[in-house]
Amino acid sequence: MIPRHKQQLLTQRLDQFPAVALLGPRQAGKTTLAEQIAEGRPSLYLDLESPRDRDKLTDPELYLSAHEDKLVILDEVQRMPELFQALRGLIDRGRRRGLRSGRFLLLGSASMNLLRQSGESLAGRIAYVELEPLSxxxxxxxxxxxxxxxxxxxxxxxxxxxxxxxxxxxxxxxxxxxxxxxxxxxxxxxxxxxxxxxxxxxxxxxxxxxxxxxxxxxxxxxxxxxxxxxxxxxxxxxxxxxxxxxxxxxxxxxxxxxxxxxxxxxxxxxxxxxxxxxxxxxxxxxxxxxxxxxxxxxxxxxxxxxxxxxxxxxxxxxxxxxxxxxxxxxxxxxxxxxxxxxxxxxxxxxxxxxxxxxxxxxxxxxxxxxxxxxxxxxxxxxxxxxxxxxxxxx
Known part of the structure; x- marks a missing residue:
């Protein structure tokens, strides 16, 4: 396992923002880094390229509200752009109850869709971290x-x-x-x-x-x-x-x-x-x-x-x-x-x-x-x- 320098920055952003988008090309190590982050806190991992995991999010607000005590990791999140509107509602309701940080970690291998959707729905609620290949x-x-x-x-x-x-x-x-x-x-x-x-x-x-x-x-x-x-x-x-x-x-x-x-x-x-x-x-x-x-x-x-x-x-x-x-x-x-x-x-x-x-x-x-x-x-x-x-x- 090669330690990644962005792990500390990613942890800091999760402690500051309710949602963090970890962006990088495929196979750069995003999922591995997310798993390392998850080892230190209660978490739930969903791969949105998996039909089984996508089926769980047929009603995303219902499913995700049952896991608001966990860091929810959504891999390849650009596959379900309709999620962002639901995440906005979950984040805003959580804020009113004091859940202000570390709610969602969004992994994306393409910036174009992810930034467009999150920019419209999650402005002020999300931070971005880019994970490059090994340096x-x-x-x-x-x-x-x-x-x-x-x-x-x-x-x-x-x-x-x-x-x-x-x-x-x-x-x-x-x-x-x-x-x-x-x-x-x-x-x-x-x-x-x-x-x-x-x-x-x-x-x-x-x-x-x-x-x-x-x-x-x-x-x-x-x-x-x-x-x-x-x-x-x-x-x-x-x-x-x-x-x-x-x-x-x-x-x-x-x-x-x-x-x-x-x-x-x-x-x-x-x-x-x-x-x-x-x-x-x-x-x-x-x-x-x-x-x-x-x-x-x-x-x-x-x-x-x-x-x-x-x-x-x-x-x-x-x-x-x-x-x-x-x-x-x-x-x-x-x-x-x-x-x-x-x-x-x-x-x-x-x-x-x-x-x-x-x-x-x-x-x-x-x-x-x-x-x-x-x-x-x-x-x-x-x-x-x-x-x-x-x-x-x-």
Whole structure:
């Protein structure tokens, strides 16, 4: 069992709110984490993909009111969006009797339906926690390379060997395309969506060009943008927006796009070994996406993420606007001899961040230039995670 860093945050939110939604892609470990939470308090678990459990909720208010002394865990809650209205009534009646927190834990593997329904019915009554796949702070230091290759889905990372991990990821992709996405509503041919997903993997970390992707698929630009929206809502792809700073420069306005799990990048491209990844042009983009996801997982709540690029070549891979408005600039390098390029320093001059780092695959931390530090990815992730409890270090 791998301890998850989000367990403490999830417990805190349950002690504060009557309902908490734990969101994340399928197989990220939501159910396992919910079971660990349930061990410490009276609880009831219902899997809404099970016909038997769904039948229990034919009259949800009648059934759930009989269990108001328990934490009710509703797995795959987006399968029954009509539940949210009933939950609102149960929560409001419970509040009048002093039941103000820890009533419902809602697990969802897609944000689009869940957020839409809960936003309408449970405003002010619900908190959201996102559970990402395993991060590098949750695995041994010597396993970072394996985590990059296999990705963070627990069954992929813990597979007996690289071949078994690759087979798991291929079946994960197929299941999403052929079963999960059609069950959520969109009617998109599985092969078309796979081609689109694979095209995003080929361009990992690149600017989103809807027209170019649309030509490759034989669809229009609006359709390509809709496909992207779907994969973003499923928490499988990240759309990183540019920072529109008030500078007298021509800024790039298109978002950068990343397949969020590095193991899925490699599976979509048929790269089953470390040697295959290192020999492929996607290696740099894959590493950049891997580092970016780990840093965003570690960043304090309410942090905002951007990138910065001008038409003249000034660029910063990741800008973190931390709570309080402080700005951290991060350049991401894969090698052991990190050297920021001129564009990084030009961008720093434009934006004047409070702190600047070059995150690389080594472990030593040392100054590269005035106000610029080279730092290992794992250490930088730990530094960001520590800001939650020590905000004075920002």
């Amino acid at each position: 590098l702070r949750e695995v041994p230091a010597e396993s970072v390379g394996k985590l990059w290759l296999r990705g963070g889905f627990p069954d992929s990372f813990l597979a007996r060997d690289d071949d078994a991990s690759a087979i798991w990821r291929e079946n994960f992709i197929r299941t999403y395309l052929e079963r999960d996405i059609p069950m959520l509503g969109p009617r998109i041919p599985a092969e078309t969506l796979r081609r689109f997903w694979t095209m995003l993997a080929h361009g990992q970390g690149g600017l989103f060009n809807a027209a170019q992707l649309a030509r490759g698929l034989g669809v229009d630009g609006k359709t390509a943008a809709r496909y992207l929206d779907l994969l973003v809502d499923l928490l499988l792809v990240r759309r990183l927006q540019p920072m529109h700073a008030n500078v007298s420069k021509r800024l790039i306005k298109s978002p950068k796009v990343y397949v969020r799990d590095s193991g899925l990048v490699h599976a979509l491209l048929g790269l089953d070994s470390r040697e295959a990844v290192l020999g492929h042009p996607v290696a740099g983009g894959s590493w950049e996406g891997f580092v970016l996801e780990n840093l965003l997982t570690a960043a304090p709540e309410r942090s905002e993420a951007y990138f910065y690029r001008t038409a003249a070549g000034a660029e910063i891979d990741l800008l973190l606007k931390l709570p309080g408005g402080h700005l951290w600039a991060v350049e991401i390098k894969r090698g052991l001899s990190p050297r920021p390029e001129r564009g990084f320093h030009q961008a720093r001059a434009d934006l004047q961040p409070q702190r600047s780092f070059v995150a690389y695959s080594g472990e030593e931390r040392y100054p590269l230039a005035p106000d610029v530090e080279a730092i290992g990815v794992r250490e930088l992730a730990g530094l960001l995670a520590g800001l939650e409890s020590h905000p004075q270090e920002i």
